[in-house]
Amino acid sequence: MTGQNLGVGQNPNERRAIVCAVTADHAFALAALIAGFRRHNPDYTGAFVVLHDGLTMKDQGQLRVLWPNIQFRPFGRDVLAQRFGANVDLSTILQQVSPMIFAKFELPELLADCDKCLWLDVDMLVQGNLAEVWNFDVLAWRPLPQGAFARRAEVMESFADMRGDGRLPLLNGGVLGMGRGVKISTVDLYAMAARLIMQTSTTSVDELAVYFLAASRGVPVHLLDQRFNHPVVAAGARAALVVHAIGPDKFWNAAPLQLAYPEWAQNLQQWQGAGYAGPQRLADVQAATPDMALKAARNRAYWQQLYTDIRPDLPLCLQVDLQSDGKTLRFSHASTAQLHLTRQTNARRIGVELHFAEGESLGAALAARLEGAVIPDLLNDETLKLAQTKHGWSYTAVVPVGQCAQVMGALAQALDHATSRAKS
Template sequence: MTPPDHLQTPAARRIIVTGCDHAYFELVAELIASIRDHADTAIAVIDCGMTAGQRTALQAQGVRLLAPHIPDYAPRRALAKRPSLAINISKLWLDQMLPDFDLILWLDADTWVQDGQAPERMFAAAQSQTLAIVPEIGAKRADLLGVRWMCPGWMQIRSFLYKNATRARLPFAIRRRIGAKPLLNAGVFCLHRNAPIWPVLRRWQALILPRRHMAFTQDQLCIALAVYIDGLPVTFLDNSHNYIGPWLLDETTGTLANLFFPHAPVGIVHMASQKAMRSGLENTLTIPTVQGGQAAVNLRYGGMRARSAHAG
């Protein structure tokens, strides 16, 4: 159950965490600005290759900088080729990286906060030491499960979890149990530092991470295994708390709206798979509007701010 809007947790020991290299710095700067539009919650950034000037700029805003946590079993060759992979690895160590905070909300660098109540609900959902996360079900996709039909009556499961569990060489009994489950999107999640899931996540990580080609997606697979196989407690929040589309603009309010009626404002915008959008504010996407029209929109915080300013 999603906590009511008025439910807030004590702010003193809460923190929002993200991570970036120099290429994603502009997105992180927009994410921070969007957070500060609504609250003065503490913010930390895992530094995986920012420039000295970028680090100085964040510190001047009171942002805490963190070095990534790279366990001994991490694939060194993959990290040398793509250092930003250390961000995904570090997600499962945040309780140890931030021992002076009780509630830790992770937001990917390509997210931003449109409705300030969304982070509050994430914090509230995690207060009881359950994993607060959004399952990928509902408006995002027409087909809940990827399949390939082999012949009448026979099909092959092609879900994210099944494919990644196969690449991790997990037993078929595990692949069968998670293959048809919804992906738990690790781009947005919240946990109490005393939540029982942390060591379980790292146990799966120690098994999966050394295996070839698993560094990028291991965080989502570990979360799914901890929830679906080990049965660790989880609280699901609706897709507005990690909204990946389909995109809809409410021209009356100038906000991105949920596809589901009554088209409430999206809480946390996640620009997953929007490479062009992330790379420049001049890039736009034509999306429908609540009022029945169409609009060319840049989904970034900076793009939406510029659009509002121009409309005003």
């Protein structure tokens, strides 16, 4: 992949390149990253280099609108096979990780045309100016906590001779700076990765290859502050310069992140190509719009407070599911039936429901117990209402909130009696 001049200038600030890798179906993610970077870094005059496995010329043209000084270099599985050679079986590792994790190994060769390179994963949101991130000479990364060694104990033991004095911390490879004089070549990185693939089962091949070569050769590493590569699940992400959506939940597919970081969608508006078309994650537990999120939070708060209030009076046979963002709080019973509480428009009233499946012997026993029955002193002499539901039948009533625990207890007692009768 040599021989492609970046066309950088002679000014040191111009002799820099930000390097990303992307599959053809995630061009939108790269576009959002560049748009966010451009918004917060108007003083950056360097290049972008994109390694890709088949971006269309149309997509390349649209990305060039976002950043004119951009170069595209092919990096598909064919390139990867050539780099590793025929003796390395990549089939297993490529079932576990994207081929694009290895694209960062191309950084040393890019240094033929520039003084410094900065690798950025495309699942990131730039929230500020990154001028300070360039304050490194040879290598730069954000260190992982010391516990990361314990999680990789087997690999650390196998490659103990590659750890130098053992003081260098492991890295998260989402942001990786590399400058001239690094004394680690692209060939070195692929060779180290090949050893890891053949001798271990680790999936952190890219990060560990960089780590072991730097540690064993005593390469000086500038440790980046977490604000330059801040995990999205860590506290303080809103104050970070770069937020990293590590793991399966991304800014484009996870409802909580879409709600928390609306500017990612604003960045994406600069892109005219195809967007994300896959499934959404976590929408069932976290609404993706502010109005629905507020309603969900209010419901959670309501149910948690109500359960705290009524818990002492509830029978032990009822097990609550407090993971409720909606208007229903569910309780399970040793039988297959469920008891529900439902919020009402009138805040002083609450719905109580007993649900059971169609055709159960339990239903007949419950009917004998509850049909036309009055729950003494609790329903103002009203009878429970029987209705057919999508999954079976239910007995329902609306009662004062202060009496719901007693009603739940009476229904649980009826369930216990009906369950015993159904078994006899």
